[in-house]
Amino acid sequence: MTGKLYAIGTGPGASDLITVRAARLLAHMDIVYAPAARKGGDSLALSIVREYIGSQTEIKERHFPMSNNTEEKQQAWQAVTDEIVSDITAGKKVAFVxxxxxxxxxxxxxxxxxxxxxxxxxxxxxxxxxxxxAAKTKRPLAMETQSLVVMSCTVGKEILAQALQQHSSLVLMKAASCLPDVKALIEELGLLDYAVLVSDASLTSEKQYRNLKDIPADEKLPYFTTILVNKQWSKS
Amino acid sequence: MTGKLYAIGTGPGASDLITVRAARLLAHMDIVYAPAARKGGDSLALSIVREYIGSQTEIKERHFPMSNNTEEKQQAWQAVTDEIVSDITAGKKVAFVxxxxxxxxxxxxxxxxxxxxxxxxxxxxxxxxxxxxAAKTKRPLAMETQSLVVMSCTVGKEILAQALQQHSSLVLMKAASCLPDVKALIEELGLLDYAVLVSDASLTSEKQYRNLKDIPADEKLPYFTTILVNKQWSKS
Structure with a gap:
């Protein structure tokens, strides 16, 4: 008997936004690994899929450091990898969500x-x-000859500005960390009517801003904050 | 009683790649609209979701012309829209897949x-x-500071070349219509080891090419042909 590893995307947050295939598979796993952002903290990915996991399944929440300490991250990733490989080699059906x-x-x-x-x-x-x-705000990602760029704040301001100018649509992930810069840029390019911001989409903590100017200066937006700009769609 | 319209993405082809939410909703619709590419032809979207549709549901396959005749398209779209609006106004729960x-x-x-x-x-x-x-070929779309561009052949050769140079990953949809051009471009940029082509992913007609040079010159690739290039991932 040889084991198998399933990597399963849970979707953005609501439990019923996972695929039927993922839901069916999760009922038959020996072990489910789930990443937790904090040591001893709960895994968000796990909370999304918990209702589909079979009662025979062992759950292994493992801490994935979000720090900038590269060595700490590498060690954590390697340790989880070794553990997963050992489980598969022992013949287990293992999921990583x-x-x-x-x-x-x-x-x-x-x-x-x-x-x-x-x-x-x-x-x-x-x-x-x-x-x-895009679905929640009824704003298309791209149509026909349009192009879509997906990036995160980490690319820097210049590449972001270039992408906004060259492409019809932009998705900016983890947008909280560069919000003042990107807000200024979107306003400068006259695109305020074409941009929306959503945090924690489909979680109970979800927040939507249809106009970036409505975001209070002291607002602390969470890690999962995304901005969508579609330069050809201002209707909302 | 007021009606409601649900727009439902079926996913790429396999029936179990729709969301749990979509599967549950489809069991309770009064009417399901499905686009067919050919007049009187079967709708691929409908075949994907058929198993989830309730027995009480009326199915309306409607022809969406793929032609370049703009007026013909506009008329077809307007006619389907009018019919949908009339059904919702009559209090029906309507899905468009x-x-x-x-x-x-x-x-x-x-x-x-x-x-x-x-x-x-x-x-x-x-x-x-x-x-x-990306899942099937085990090739990530983007990580960390990487950016992803999604476009179709219709953008033209120059914009395509620029995107390939500026971004770490490129998804090219409907790639059959510009295959010789894009193959030449990818080879010119030394990216052959970083590109894969998949047609009709998860349909019975699925085809994969791990190297674009293996595609026979007389190969007729279908409409749903996608190329994925990740310049930082040659391991397959």
Whole structure:
């Protein structure tokens, strides 16, 4: 008997936004790994999928440091990878769950790049936060000859400005950390009517701003904050 | 009693890649609209979700011309919109199903932009073809400071070249129509090892090319052909 690893995207937050395939698979796992941002903290990804997990399943919440300490991160990722490999080698059916889609800005890729060749791996895609935000705000991502860029604040102001000028639509992930800069840029380009901001989409803490100018100066926006700009769609 | 309209993304093709929310909603609709590419032809979106549709549901397959005749398209879209509005006004629960995610290169947006204000509309996001392709080929879309561009062949060769140079990852939708150009470009930039092509992902007609050079010169690739390039990931 050989084990198998399933990487499962949980989608943005609501439990019923996972795929039917993911829900069915989770009922039959031996072990489910879930990343937690804080040591001893609860895993958001786990809370999303908990209702689908079978009663026979062992749950392993593992801490993934969000720090800028590269060595600490590498060690944490390697330790989880080793543990997963050992479980699969022992013949277990193992799932690793992660928010949104596992192939886009996801902890899963830090595991994937460390896995040895020859393991049986299946990846189940998930709904991205920006697909949900487009749906909630009724603002298309792209049509016909339009193009869409997806990036996070970490690219820096210049690349962000260039992307806003060259493409019809922009999705900016983790937007809280550069909000003053990006707000100024969007206003400068005359795009305030074309931008929306959503935090924690489909979680109980969800917040929406249809106009970036309505965000109070002292507002502390959470980590999962996304801005969507579609330069050809101001109707809301 | 007022009606409501649900726009539902079916995902890329496999029936179990729709969301749990979409599956549950489809069991309770009065009417399901599905776009068909050919007159009198079967709707691919409908075939994906058929197993979830309740027995009380009326199915309305409607032809959406793919032609370049703008007037013909506009008339077809307006006619379907009018029919949907009339059903909602009569108090019906109506779903419109469409492939992939409904807010990205989808017929749904042609309906959305024609709908009058004040209707009760809920949009359910779907898995995009490129999320599935990344999953199947084990090639991440983007990580950390990387950026992702999504476009279709219609943008033209120059914009495509610029995007490939400026961003770490590129998703090119409907890639069959410009395959010789894009293949040449990818080779010129030394990116052959970083590109994959997938047609009809998760349909029975699915085809994968891990190297674009393996595609026979006389190969007729289908409409749903996507190329994914991740300049920082050659491991497959």
């Amino acid at each position: 992660s928010l949104g889609d596992v192939m886009l800005y996801s902890t899963w890729v830090s595991i994937l790049e460390r896995l040895p060749d020859g393991l049986d791996i299946e990846i189940i895609p998930g709904i991205t936060s920006f697909a949900l935000i | 469409s492939l992939g995610d409904v807010m990205l290169y989808s017929t749904w947006v042609s309906i959305l932009e024609r709908l009058p204000d004040g209707l009760d509309i809920e949009i359910i996001p779907g898995i995009t073809s490129f999320a599935l392709i």
